[in-house]
Amino acid sequence: MEPGSPSSPSAGRTGQNDGPSSHELGSLLTAAGVASVWMEPDGTVVDANDAFVSVTRYDRSELLGTAFSTLVGDDCPAIESLIADDATRKVSTTLPIRTGAETSRSVEIHLERFETENGSARIVGLVNRRATPTESASSSEFTYGRTFQALADALADGIIVLDTNSDIQYANPAVERILGYPPDELVGSSKVTIIPPRLRQTHLDALQRYLETGERKINWTYVELPGQHEAGHEVPLGVSLNEFWYDDDRYFVGLFRDISPRKEAERTLTAKVAQLESIAYLGRHALETRDTDALLENATELIAAALDIECCAIYDSETGGTDDAFQVRSRVGCDDATLETEIQRSSADSLPEATLAAREPIAVESFETDTRVPGSTGVTDHGLTSGVGVPIGPTTDSPGVLAVYSAGEREFADHDIDFLESAATILATAIERQAYERRLNDTVAELEVSNERLEQFAYAASHDLQEPLRMVSSYLQLIESRYADDLDADGEEFIEFAVDGAERMRDMIDGLLEYSRVDSKGAPLEPVDLDVVLEDVLTDLQxxxxxxxxxxxxxxxxxxxxxAGQLRQVFQNLLSNAIEYSGDGQPRVHIDAERTGSMWRLSVHDEGIGIDAEETSQIFQVFQRLHSRTEHDGTGIGLALCQRIVERHGGEIWVDSQPGAGSTFSFTLQPAETPQRNHCV
Incomplete structure (x- = not known):
């Protein structure tokens, strides 16, 4: 440590309150039995402790705001004149004090001027009553050294006083609590005793440079330096330095405290921040990548760096693994030899197997002594002593284990375990997503094959059925033309029914063929003006x-x-139905459009016979009819075709209706400016 002196006693304090405040100093003086009074630079009393009140026999309320000069004899100099400027900051003198009992008492007073934390000046006076002729000299002896020792003994911070040779002249009791050295053993020894060996020569060189040139390399007000504990380890210290002269000899005083708790809190906070940043990055990476192997590799690197450990591995108990061994999906810092015993699953005694069996994190401070993981002692041959295992995925069915290994016995903190669990959750989600996407892709592929086969079947079936139907219709027409004169009324009616049935069968087959080709034969989706589409439909239905x-x-x-072609079919089917099912009155149909969120809603409203609420769901099914063919024509496939076309366009179709009150068929379509999403049927 480099010696030196701040500009004032208060200069040694920092924003971290590493030195005693004026309030703390007053408390220490009171504890030491020293009478003290605090004054403004002009001598006005601003505070006094109980010991000073006892000496003066005034009430504290009488003292506050009073000029100190009113308490001393008329021929005594004013306090402010004794310590008026920076040149004279400390002075000791003897003064007569007028007491509240109207008596006079001679006292010794030590005055010191200093700057407070807010920049204003204060004068503190330390008072000792002089002995009367009947009192022993020892009981009345007053020295500043006695006051200093009383204060130093009461402080929780360590204090050492050194000479210019770095020899320790004084050490307070707190030094033993902080650095383990009894003060009596330190006094007379070199200060380098409490400095780590790696810094001792640096200290001696710095001290010599300061004595020769006055040059300082560190901040004397407050500096953080390590101290050497008697047990051999280093202790982080917050140090304030000062220098003073006594009997023409130069001395240095160091005030220090153990800042290990703060340093540990800083390390913990830094570790937590690093871990949170790693989890945030890992989460983003998991969302952005579909390559699970790359994600696992990235995860092991991040985890090893965030925990500062030597080995990190991800074991898989399912994909690619066997009943006898885990598969190592990713690792960093550990080779095959290190993990040779860990991947075996002969018994639940290795870290990964024990973690799966426990279904919760397992933290091991020593593989050699922890009875839960006797099978992991093999990793100690490779310098790994402690570790943590965390299940990946649900505890009831975990697909693997995230494990970390560290050299040296290590007690993993709660936030370390939380960090590993968070990382394992992200990895489990990514692994499950990969499996889900694989299953989804397989299902989509199967559906595409199935749809293709259904379309081929529908086409083949409709094509193959058309020919027999044409033959039936042709022969029926031949019978009717050749044998018309020989047929009675029933025969003609029967032939008429057969021809009509064949025609309806052909219409149904055509409709089924058209229904099956909505996706495969549809044109690409592009901007379509519905006004033009409606105009074409009205022309066709004229x-x-x-x-x-x-x-x-x-x-x-x-x-x-x-x-455009498919949307024309939708409008044509809906309008022809509205006219067909108008009832006995004049058909009145209105087509409207309304923007609802990101979609357009198109509506076809009629004033016809309406539909029973219980039947609205079945009218969109293939070949479902609500009326007989004698009442209304149709194949029963028109609305099913509309539904499939609308769904291909990314919308939906429905009907609002009441019997006798008309129907409103509504469907949604995407605006032309909105990119079309893929839809599977």
């Missing part, structure tokens, strides 16, 4: 509209992302 005298109205329709 004959039906004229025959039914239907009234069709429409609001301005938006531009959407879609397949």
């Amino acid at each position: 004959v039906m509209i004229d025959q039914s005298d239907a009234e069709i109205t429409a609001a301005s329709l938006p531009e959407v992302q879609g397949d």
